[in-house]
Amino acid sequence: MSESFDARSYLENYDGPDFRIMEVCGTHTHEIFRQGIRRILSPKIRLISGPGCPVCVTPVSFIDEAVYLALEKGCTITTFGDLVRVPGSKTSLAGARAKGALVKVVYSPMDAVKYASAHKEEQVVFLSVGFETTTPSDVMAVKKAMNDGLDNFSILTANKTMPGAYEAMGHSCDAFLYPGHVHAITGTQICKDMCEKGVSGVIAGFTGDELLTALAIAAKKHSEGKPFFVNCYPRVVKDEGAPVAVAMVDKFMQHCDAEWRGIGTIPMSGMELKDEYAAFDARKKFAIPDQKTEYKTACRCGDVLQGKILPKECPLFGKACNPDHPVGACMVSSEGACSAFYMYGGDL
Amino acid sequence: MSDVITLAHGSGGRKTSELIANMFKKNLGNEFFTADDAAVMPRPEGRIAMSTDGFIVSPWEFPGGNIGKLSICGTVNDLACMGAKPLYLTCSYVIEEGFPIEDLEKIAEAMGETARKAGVKIVAGDTKVAGKGQVDKVFITTAGVGVIEDGVNLSGANAKPGDKIIVTGDVGRHGTCILLARDEYGIEADVKSDCAPLWDAVEAVLAVCPEMHVIRDATRGGVGTVLYEICDQSGVGIDVDSEAVPVTPEVRGVTGMLGLEPLYLACEGTMVMMCPAEYADKVVEALKNTEHAKGAAIIGEVTSENQGRVVMTTGIGGKTYLPQPGNELLPRIC
Amino acid sequence: MCVGLSAKVISVKDGVAIVDASGAKREVSAELLEDLEPGEYVMVHAGAAIAKITDDDKSETDKLKEEYLK
Numbered sequence: 001m002s003e004s005f006d007a008r009s010y011l012e013n014y015d016g017p018d019f020r021i022m023e024v025c026g027t028h029t030h031e032i033f034r035q036g037i038r039r040i041l042s043p044k045i046r047l048i049s050g051p052g053c054p055v056c057v058t059p060v061s062f063i064d065e066a067v068y069l070a071l072e073k074g075c076t077i078t079t080f081g082d083l084v085r086v087p088g089s090k091t092s093l094a095g096a097r098a099k100g101a102l103v104k105v106v107y108s109p110m111d112a113v114k115y116a117s118a119h120k121e122e123q124v125v126f127l128s129v130g131f132e133t134t135t136p137s138d139v140m141a142v143k144k145a146m147n148d149g150l151d152n153f154s155i156l157t158a159n160k161t162m163p164g165a166y167e168a169m170g171h172s173c174d175a176f177l178y179p180g181h182v183h184a185i186t187g188t189q190i191c192k193d194m195c196e197k198g199v200s201g202v203i204a205g206f207t208g209d210e211l212l213t214a215l216a217i218a219a220k221k222h223s224e225g226k227p228f229f230v231n232c233y234p235r236v237v238k239d240e241g242a243p244v245a246v247a248m249v250d251k252f253m254q255h256c257d258a259e260w261r262g263i264g265t266i267p268m269s270g271m272e273l274k275d276e277y278a279a280f281d282a283r284k285k286f287a288i289p290d291q292k293t294e295y296k297t298a299c300r301c302g303d304v305l306q307g308k309i310l311p312k313e314c315p316l317f318g319k320a321c322n323p324d325h326p327v328g329a330c331m332v333s334s335e336g337a338c339s340a341f342y343m344y345g346g347d348l
Numbered sequence: 349m350s351d352v353i354t355l356a357h358g359s360g361g362r363k364t365s366e367l368i369a370n371m372f373k374k375n376l377g378n379e380f381f382t383a384d385d386a387a388v389m390p391r392p393e394g395r396i397a398m399s400t401d402g403f404i405v406s407p408w409e410f411p412g413g414n415i416g417k418l419s420i421c422g423t424v425n426d427l428a429c430m431g432a433k434p435l436y437l438t439c440s441y442v443i444e445e446g447f448p449i450e451d452l453e454k455i456a457e458a459m460g461e462t463a464r465k466a467g468v469k470i471v472a473g474d475t476k477v478a479g480k481g482q483v484d485k486v487f488i489t490t491a492g493v494g495v496i497e498d499g500v501n502l503s504g505a506n507a508k509p510g511d512k513i514i515v516t517g518d519v520g521r522h523g524t525c526i527l528l529a530r531d532e533y534g535i536e537a538d539v540k541s542d543c544a545p546l547w548d549a550v551e552a553v554l555a556v557c558p559e560m561h562v563i564r565d566a567t568r569g570g571v572g573t574v575l576y577e578i579c580d581q582s583g584v585g586i587d588v589d590s591e592a593v594p595v596t597p598e599v600r601g602v603t604g605m606l607g608l609e610p611l612y613l614a615c616e617g618t619m620v621m622m623c624p625a626e627y628a629d630k631v632v633e634a635l636k637n638t639e640h641a642k643g644a645a646i647i648g649e650v651t652s653e654n655q656g657r658v659v660m661t662t663g664i665g666g667k668t669y670l671p672q673p674g675n676e677l678l679p680r681i682c
Numbered sequence: 683m684c685v686g687l688s689a690k691v692i693s694v695k696d697g698v699a700i701v702d703a704s705g706a707k708r709e710v711s712a713e714l715l716e717d718l719e720p721g722e723y724v725m726v727h728a729g730a731a732i733a734k735i736t737d738d739d740k741s742e743t744d745k746l747k748e749e750y751l752k
Contacts, residue, residue: 007751008664036660080728130728136732140714181725208664209740210739213747217751230746235738236686236733242714242732242733344668534708534709538705596705598706601704604703605706607685
């Protein structure tokens with residue numbers, strides 16, 4: 001503990017100008033709770049849990065598409081565990097599984113390809129959600145399936161990119177706690193550009209000490225009054241990022257408009273497979289009909305994601321909406337702001 | 349004997365008798381295990397404790413044990429948690445048609461060996477065979493009777509503020525071992541189940557700490573679930589020092605890869621104990637002198653604050669609630 | 683959003699690396715990184731090594747604190 005004392009005591013005793021910092025990354029949200037960091041911070045520092053969980057911002061219609069593939073087309077759905085319980089407009093994948101759908105949790109997209117090559121009689125669809133960190137793995141899966149000549153593997157894309165969200169959220173906070181692993185892929189130029197535009201931030205790692213250090217540096221810089229950017233995670237994030245990964249994604253995918261659950265459509269903030277890879281695009285391969293439905297509740301996820309309210313200020317929080325029966329985006333994954341508040345008890 | 353279990357083995361006829369004689373009597377037999385309809389034993393002195401548990405682990409065999417060993421440890425440990433010296437066990441099998449006899453032998457051997465080590469006698473058994481696909485290979489139910497010495501009074505409702513909380517060993521090993529044995533995530537690690545009978549550990553503890561308040565084995569749901577159960581039952585809060593919770597590096601590596609919390613993974617040879625602070629060091633020392641509790645450690649204490657909640661003090665000195673026990677364990681990627 | 687785990691590279695062959703995170707070993711893709719060598723440390727996410735790293739997070743935060751928080 002003594003090593004982290006400096007950063008910790010700085011954050012405890014911070015008495016500079018009020019500081020609202022948004023952690024954009026769900027893993028940060030989760031770790032901040034798990035490490036008990038909120039309680040350490042001076043009342044002048046407010047953490048806002050932003051939109052950074054790809055599961056949370058995945059729209060209802062995406063779940064409906066996956067359920068359609070599972071139940072109507074008899075596809076085997078392979079997915080990261082986080083998505084299984086996310087409610088669609090009618091049911092979740094867990095609900096579909098109870099009705100006989102094949103839903104298999106995998107550790108990586110490559111494992112989904114392996115499953116497809118071992119089960120040629122099944123049509124295997126991988127649910128491709130994620131930000132810049134995860135998208136290269138999704139693309140590698142398509143590449144592998146293509147090289148192996150598999151015709152029973154495809155992906156259902158809901159991949160998203162962060163810069164659009166930074167633009168959309170920049171007014172909600174004084175600085176961003178940028179997601180370390182996104183920038184391990186994309187590098188630091190985006191953050192520097194944001195700084196030029198007057199939007200501050202620091203790239204942070206994920207251990208308790210890394211988070212405290214990044215928060216303390218951000219608070220100190222904020223009190224100095226000028227826009228700032230500091231890479232507080234240089235052991236992982238290099239300025240140039242991971243060019244091989246970026247090039248691979250660019251080869252297979254193109255930008256598209258994307259709906260963010262709780263926020264709305266952000267132009268060109270999504271990624272989809274290019275037309276020449278349509279054979280691996282589940283949406284095209286199975287000609288999924290439009291699943292867009294009106295989905296209205298009293299849920300205030302949008303306000304939570306933009307830092308306008310705390311989860312407990314939502315009328316549904318902990319009552320109609322809880323981790324067993326999530327109504328809104330932020331309750332669905334363990335990294336969603338509401339779910340983290342619920343599980344870790346925001347009041348401590 | 350034929351090579352696999354057939355429906356005839358469960359019919360009650362000649363094949364059933366053969367199986368009982370050649371397999372169960374051989375491995376599990378003792379003076380009380382007879383061909384009669386019920387076992388007859390002398391009445392023990394003192395209060396008796398009784399418990400039953402069903403076992404359906406998949407795969408049935410795993411590093412560190414198999415379903416047979418598990419089915420003995422489970423019931424022996426449930427009795428031990430009440431301070432009861434396990435005396436007699438019954439076991440009931442439901443076996444899937446086609447299950448190899450050789451494998452059943454391994455299970456029976458493990459049961460016999462574990463029962464002898466735990467000092468408990470298997471006095472009655474039953475065998476049913478279910479059609480192919482009706483059960484997953486083999487299910488075992490054991491029930492047990494133990495005797496409690498006067499003055500011993502253990503219950504989940506007995507935790508008192510100020511009590512120290514002790515775990516008898518590192519946490520999450522059985523759950524991790526089973527996850528790995530299912531081989532669904534392509535991860536390899538040298539993790540053996542902690543599956544072990546712990547009556548000797550409990551006996552040693554009761555000898556040095558007559559005022560032991562709570563003992564509970566952290567099986568399904570792990571140590572985290574036990575802590576929340578005790579909070580509820582005793583109407584107290586619990587503080588845990590996260591750095592003090594023993595976790596092997598391999599378990600930490602695997603749970604790190606999958607985004608799982610070791611405190612919520614099953615143990616099959618690790619118990620949680622709560623006793624007045626003045627006894628805590630003696631209890632840990634006594635545990636360390638037993639075969640299966642060498643990794644015993646004090647992990648926290650019972651409080652009157654935060655009733656019903658488990659508060660973790662983290663490595664950086666932060667405080668946070670341990671999340672409530674939840675849903676099926678799914679690897680978290682994002 | 684992106685659980686990462688630092689791990690040591692044990693071997694690399696045909697774009698696939700075996701990594702070890704305190705005793706937990708797994709195959710991960712090495713395609714995203716150039717010239718990965720056994721003995722190096724990587725950050726792993728969703729079955730791919732996404733960055734070469736130094737494993738020592740403490741000396742890094744110490745350096746940052748020295749530079750920015752004096």
